[in-house]
Amino acid sequence: MPLVTSTEMFKKAYEGGYAIGAFNVNNMEIIQGITEACMEERSPVILQVSAGARKYANPTYLRKLVEAAVIETDIPICLHLDHGDSFDICKSCIDGGFTSVMIDGSHLPYDENVALTKKVCEYAHDNGVVVEGELGVLAGVEDDVKAEHHSYTDPEQVQDFVTKTGVDSLAIAIGTSHGAYKFTKGTKPQLRFDILEEVEKRLPNFPIVLHGSSSVPQEFVKMINEYGGNMPDAIGVPEEMLRKAAQMAVCKINIDSDIRLAMTGVIRKYLAENPADFDPRKYLGPARTAVKEMVRHKLIHVLGCTNKI
Numbered sequence: 001m002p003l004v005t006s007t008e009m010f011k012k013a014y015e016g017g018y019a020i021g022a023f024n025v026n027n028m029e030i031i032q033g034i035t036e037a038c039m040e041e042r043s044p045v046i047l048q049v050s051a052g053a054r055k056y057a058n059p060t061y062l063r064k065l066v067e068a069a070v071i072e073t074d075i076p077i078c079l080h081l082d083h084g085d086s087f088d089i090c091k092s093c094i095d096g097g098f099t100s101v102m103i104d105g106s107h108l109p110y111d112e113n114v115a116l117t118k119k120v121c122e123y124a125h126d127n128g129v130v131v132e133g134e135l136g137v138l139a140g141v142e143d144d145v146k147a148e149h150h151s152y153t154d155p156e157q158v159q160d161f162v163t164k165t166g167v168d169s170l171a172i173a174i175g176t177s178h179g180a181y182k183f184t185k186g187t188k189p190q191l192r193f194d195i196l197e198e199v200e201k202r203l204p205n206f207p208i209v210l211h212g213s214s215s216v217p218q219e220f221v222k223m224i225n226e227y228g229g230n231m232p233d234a235i236g237v238p239e240e241m242l243r244k245a246a247q248m249a250v251c252k253i254n255i256d257s258d259i260r261l262a263m264t265g266v267i268r269k270y271l272a273e274n275p276a277d278f279d280p281r282k283y284l285g286p287a288r289t290a291v292k293e294m295v296r297h298k299l300i301h302v303l304g305c306t307n308k309i
C-alpha cells in the first residue's frame with residue numbers, strides 16, 4: 001500500500017471515538033519499532049518528521065527509511081511534516097512525497113498565521129497533500145522556540161481560521177506542552193477540556209490535534225535516573241486524559257518525548273550493565289524493542305486505535 005493522507009484515518013477516528021498516533025521519527029530503529037507495533041496491532045499510523053529530524057538524518061535517508069516501512073508492512077502510513085515554520089519547508093516536503101504537512105504559524109499574529117496557512121493549503125491541496133494548522137501556543141521547547149506559558153486556543157477564532165485557510169485539521173493548546181517536564185511535580189496535572197468542548201461545538205466533525213502528548217512513563221524516568229541520568233522532575237500528561245481527548249474531537253495525538261525516554265532508559269541500563277560491550281546493535285536492538293512495546297501500550301490503552309484496519 002502506498003503512503004496515504006490522514007483524511008480517511010481521521011474520518012474513521014472521529015466517528016469511532018479514538019485517535020491516530022503521530023510519532024516523531026529520526027532513525028531506522030524508531031521507524032521499525034513504531035511500525036512493527038502498528039502492524040501487529042492493526043493500527044494506521046502517522047510518522048512525523050521535524051525540521052530537526054530532517055537536519056539530523058537527511059531528508060532522503062528518512063524518506064527512504066519510511067518507504068522501507070511501507071514495503072515491509074501492510075498498514076496505512078501517512079508521512080507528515082511536524083511544525084513546518086515556512087512555506088518553503090512545507091513545499092519541499094510536498095515536492096518530496098510527504099502526504100501531510102503542518103504549517104505552524106501559531107507564534108505569528110492571527111492575520112499572518114491565516115495568510116501563511118492559506119498559502120500552504122493552496123499549494124498542498126493542488127498536490128493532493130493535507131495540511132494541519134495551529135492556533136494557540138504550547139508552553140515548552142520546540143526546536144529553537146521556547147514559550148514560558150500556554151496561550152490557550154481561543155474557541156472564538158477557530159471557525160474563522162478554518163474557513164479562511166482551508167486547513168484539514170487543527171492543533172490547539174489546552175495545557176499540554178512539549179518535552180518531559182509538562183507539569184510541576186506535586187501539583188495536579190490539568191487540561192482545559194472546556195476549551196476542547198467549545199472548539200468541538202464550533203467545528204463539528206472536524207479533526208483536532210494534540211501536540212505535547214507524551215505521558216513520560218515513570219518506569220523509563222526511573223531507569224534513566226538509576227543508571228546515571230538526572231531527570232527527577234519529569235512529568236507527562238496522564239494517560240486517562242489523553243484517552244478522554246481521543247474519545248472527543250481529538251483525532252491525532254503527537255508523541256516524541258516518550259520515544260526518547262524509552263530509548264535512553266534502555267541504552268543507559270544496557271551500557272551500565274555491560275561496560276565492555278561496544279557493538280551498537282547490542283543496545284540499539286533493545287532500544288527498538290522498548291519503542292515497539294511503548295507504542296503498543298499507547299495503541300491499546302491511550303489511543304484506542306487497535307484493530308482499525
Ligand code: G3H
Nearest residue numbers: 050052053142143178256
Ligand atoms: O514538537 C517537537 C518534536 O518533539 C520534535 O522535536 O525538533 O527536537 O526534532 P525536534
Ligand code: 13P
Nearest residue numbers: 179211212213214256257
Ligand atoms: P512530546 O514532547 O510530548 O512528545 O510532544 C511531541 C510533539 O508534539 C511533536 O510535535
Ligand code: ZN
Nearest residue numbers: 178211212254
Ligand atoms: Zn508538537
